[in-house]
Every structure is written in C-alpha cells, then in structure tokens.
Amino acid sequence: MIEAGHFAAFLALVFCGLQAGFGLRGDRDQSGLFAGLGFAAMGFAFFTLVYAFARSDFSVELVAAHSHTLKPFGYKIAGTWGNHEGSMALWCLVGLGFGAAGGWLMKSDRPKFESRALGVQGLLNLASLAYLLFASSPFTRLDPAPLQGQGLNPLLQDPALAIHPPMLYLGYVGYSFVFALAAAGLIEGRIDRQWAKQARGWALAAFVPLTLGIALGSYWAYYELGWGGWWFWDPVENASLMPWLIGAALMHSIIVTEKRGSFSAWTALLAVLAFCFSLLGAFLVRSGVLTSVHSFAVDPLRGSVLLAGLLILGGAALVLFALRAPKLSGGPEWLATSREGALMGNNLILTVATFTVLLGTLFPLIAEAVGQTISVGEPYFNLTFTPIMALALVALPVVQAWAWGKADLSSLWKWALGFAGIVAAFWLAGIGPLNIPLLAGVGLALGVWLIFGAGQEIWRRAKTFARLPKMPLRVWGMTLAHAGLGIFVIGAVLQSSGRTQTTLALQEGETQTVAGWDVRLDDVSSVEGPNWYAERATLTAVRGGTAAQMQPQKRYYPAARMPTTETAIHKTGTSDLYIALGDGRRNRAGETRWTFEVFLNPLIDFVYLGVVLIALGAGLSMAGKRTRTRKDAEEETA
C-alpha cells in the first residue's frame, strides 16, 4: 500500500514538472489539467499515509516512530502530520491543492498570465515534492516491523494541536500561490487593477486559515503548557507571526492596486515577501537553529536544504522584481492625506513591525556568530513591536474615513477631541475606582477607540439603519476585522497588566486564599487514560456564593516516556481561574505539600474572540462579490 503511495508521489512530481513546463510555455489548459492530476496523485499518496497511521501499520517507519496502538483513533489520523516527514507531505498536498484550485477556478480573459502563474506554482510544488521524496521521505518501510510504535509526542495529543498544522499550512502554502501570481504578473510586466482583483481573493484565502492556525496554536499553549499566558514571543511563534503581518500589509495594499492601480510594485513585493517569510518560518521551526519552548527534535541538514531553497527562491524573485518593477505603471495622483496615504502608512508600520520581530528573533543567531550566547524575550518586543503597532491603531479610525486622492480634513478636530475624550475617561477611571496603571488605561482606551472607529466607519457609509444590512460584505468584513482588532487589544492589555500569578503549596485539606478565591486541596489521586496515567488533584475554589471543582493533572505517557501538564480552567465570564499542578514535595519536617501555579486571567477570551473576528472579517471580505453598482461607484469617488 505505502509503495503505491510512494509511486503516486513520484507521479505527482512528474505531473508538477509537466504543469510547470506547459504553464511557462503558455498552454493554460494543459497546465491546469496536470495541476489537477498532480493533486489527485498526491491526494492518493497522502491517503496511503493516513491509512497506514489509521491501521497502525508499524512496517512503515514513520508510523512505528510516531504512533501507538493505544492512541485514540482521531489522534492516530492526526499523527500523520504530527511529525516532520508527514507534515512535509501535508505541505506538498496543500501546495498541489492550491495549484489544482487555481487551474480550476481562474477563468479570466488572460489565459497567458494564468498559465504562467500555474507554471510558477508547478515549479514551487516540484521543489517541495523533491524535498519530500529525496530529503525527508515518509514512505520508508521498516523490516522487521516492530510489534508496537513509539507513540506520538503527547503534547500533540490534543484537539487544537491536531488541526493547528493543517490550518497553518493552508496559510503558509496559500501564499505560494500568491507568490506565483506575483511572479507571473512581474514576468508580464502587468501588476494592474485586474491582477489585484484576481490575486486579492487568493491572498485572503491564505490569510484566513493562517490567522486561525496561529490562534489555535496560541490557545493550545495557553491551556497545555501551564504557564498561564497566551503569547511568549518564542521563535516558533514569531515564525508564524511574521508572514501574518506581511499578509496583513498585503491585504491592505492590494486594495489600493485593485481600486486605483497604484502601489503595484509594492504590492508585488509584499506578495513575494509573504511566501518568503512563510518559508523562513518553516526553516526556523524545522532547523532548530533557535532555542524554543516548542522545539522539536530536529535535523540540521534538512534545515540547510530549506535555507538554500529560501535563498534561491527569494533571490530569483527579487531579481525578477528589480528587472520589472520600474516598468509597472502607477495610478492617479494622490496627496499624503488621502486613502492611499493612509494605507501607505499602514503598510510602512506593518513592515517595520515585522522587521523588529525578525531582528528580535534572529539576534541570538547574530550574537552567536560573534561568540555570545544570549536570548531575547518579551521585554524587547514590548519596547519595539508594541509602540510601533500602537501608532497604527491610534490612526486607524481617523484615516479609514479618508477619501481616495485627497481627504477632507475639516472634521479632523472632532476625531482628536474624541480620542482625547476616551483616553481622559480611562485615565480618570484609572486613578479613581478602577485603579489601573496609566499605560494600561491608554491601551484599554485604544481598544474602545478601535471598536468605536469600526462602528463609525460603517455608519458613515450606510448613513441610515435601513441601509446597514445592505452594505456590501466587504464593508462588513472590514468592520468586523477592525472591531475584532479592538476587542483583541482590550484582551491583550488586560492580560499583560491585570493577570495575577501565585504559587501555592498545599497539604490535603488545606485552604489558602488567592486573588479573592478560597482554594482548598481536597485530595490527590491516580487516574488512568487509554495511553497515559496521571496524578490528579481535586480542588474546590470558592468566591462569594459560587464554588467550582477543579481537577488539574500531571500526566505521564509511558510509550513516549514523557510527562505533560493538564491545566484546570474555570471560566467566570469575566476571567479565567487557571490552575496548573506541580509536583508533591516533602519538606524537612516530613510533610508532603502539592504545588500549584494559580493564575487569574481577566478577559482572556477577548484575545481569541478578537482574532476569530479578524479571520471572520477577512473571510466575509473574500466572499463578498465585487459587483459594481452605482452605489459602489459613488462610494469610491466619495
């Protein structure tokens, strides 16, 4: 069975070659056909892998190394991509899927352009398939087959982490198709309004799953690592944040190219960079060049192959860009205070913010080259990334109302007054009843400001309640995403300023008070699961009239010889009471106390709600059909 899959993957490689050949020669239909065939072949190859995992066929080396008969069925399936080789197979599958979808869905009057885009996508897929087959093949047999597998990394035995990689890869690899579109556009020297109209949908199709993938990863880190936080500025997290930021910049600049024909070179550059940063992310995660809390056992050789690929691809794209960018035509004239100017500001800020993240992530490597071992943590990012992004957030509600070409600045003072009002309100509340620090007050004001700005913008466009539901999906998408950003900011600010953390050491039956909660340890017992056993503490937390029973665990997975933490979270509606179990400690007097890390996390759900709204907004905006009505035309000129 797995041999058939191996063969099918080789077949997919050949089809990708044909897709690239026909595509670059300009034969759109043949190229599209081979894109479809390639996807079908890779689909079968991937299916044989999933099948081997589902049946626990330990004669396949990958299954023996990463699965176990006692594992729940769903996680056997998810185990297919819970390892390096399998995840690269998924990467290829998604890449070929985008190629096939492109061949099937793109139907404009520019067959030559589409053909070249398919050709470039074919080349990219060819490279990733070659990497899969020759540098990290998942199709290897093991002889003799062991009777039992070594088990999946138990940290991955979790619903959020089972769907996190496919989501992330839909985003990363989705940008490979955007890259192909940009390369084809550059080859033709035509990055114009029609190009942007076509590419925008694909850029959003990558952005939505990337956003959700990052959110899932962050949520997993929150409840599984037992550290109480949702973002640690860890290299692996930064690796996914960078393409997201560039993708967000692209999503905004492509609007200018679509509506006005301006920014064409810049949009093409961002389209190229989005995929380069995706590859950089894959390299940072897979090569293990950086110390990360999420590090996997890694192979430096594979890392260098990925790095070489990244350098070749990035170099080629930049040469193409340098050759063609001067020939691209611009749009009509515009002032700095115009929608173009506003979106240029957005793009500058997002790119500069990306480079501060890049610098912070790579700085340990640079320092190591000169012989120093250092690490860069949260304080660096709070000092650089946060204030730079805050600039964009302050400006957003004001400048999103600016018209194309030249904005009417007569109501600017109202906006300034509005912002001052919100900040003053939070500042007064801060020194008064709420007792929040000044910076947190400004942060909260910023969140409210963004939500208010999102509402104000759609109201400005609709003018009456009756027209509100009839607003185009794109406008609703933008409103949701910007309001989501505001909700996210409120959650994030409260998390960094309002979270409390306390370590408890309790004997059975003992009660201590933490952040207004009386926490009593009832007992600690042993429990067993399908492929793990655990120590489970039972605690009763009481505040006011409400009591919650909480059962954090410390699990041990014998097959993988690895312990994990299972936190207990009690949601009160406004905050999470979060308890992680430590070890039992015997002191000199011979008493055993169990240690707990207890967090009170205010409004953490806002962080995730905000991010989901951003993804939903981008999705709506993608679904919105661009039928040009007179209303739209008015809007554009307004």
Added chain:
Amino acid sequence: MRARTKRLWGVGAAATLLIGAVALATVALRQHADLFYTPGLIAEQGMPESGKRVRVGGWVQEGSIAYGDGADMTFLIEDGSGETVEVSYTGITPDLFREGEGVVATGRFGETGDFTADSILAKHDENYEPRELKKARQATS
C-alpha cells in the same frame, strides 16, 4: 502633488519610522538581551552584574534539590567544571525537571552572589534539549 514630491513624502515617512524603530530596537536589545552563563564561565569571567537578567544553564546536581515549607526551593547547577551556582526558586517546576537533567534558569544575581530564578526551562521531551546545553555538553565531554 507631483510624483516627485509624493515619493519624497513616502521616503521621508519611511525613513522616520525606520530610524525610530532602529533606535527603539537598539535600546531594547541593549537592555533586554539576556546573556547566558554556565557555572564554569562565571568562575572564569567573574560574576555578572547584580540585578541584570541573565540565564544560567547546566545540570541539576544529584542530591542538591531542597524544598522549603512553601513552594520555595533551592538546587545547584553544575556543568562538569567543578563549579556550581546555587539557585533559589519559588514556583512549580517543568515536567522534566529532575536531578541529573539539563536545566536553564533565568533570573538575577543579588549583591552577595545569590541567584534567584523567575523561570526554569528543562528539556521537554526525551529527544530534545536546549541548544546551549547541547553545546556545553559537547564542550565538556
């Protein structure tokens, strides 16, 4: 606005933002890049400045873990050089924190050379250990 003026505007705005970002990043890196030490390195180079955030890595010395009455504890980090650093820590320890296993403690040295950690990183599966430790292990063996 003419194309030339427009470009100047763009370049000006980009330059201001970039200079600001580079200045911020330089300050931030100067203050917040945490240096890594092993006990042997400290003996060689002298104590790091007290109050500055640093990371100390090595192995938890056998038999050195001592628990207090609460969640406080102390243990020794050794690195095969014969030198050790005593670490005070309050909190729960990572799942794979054990005597004889690798550990990286982040924290600050006090005036008297005592080290108080605020976070502890251990390797987190059987196949993986922090990179600094791998290098230190290769250097000593």
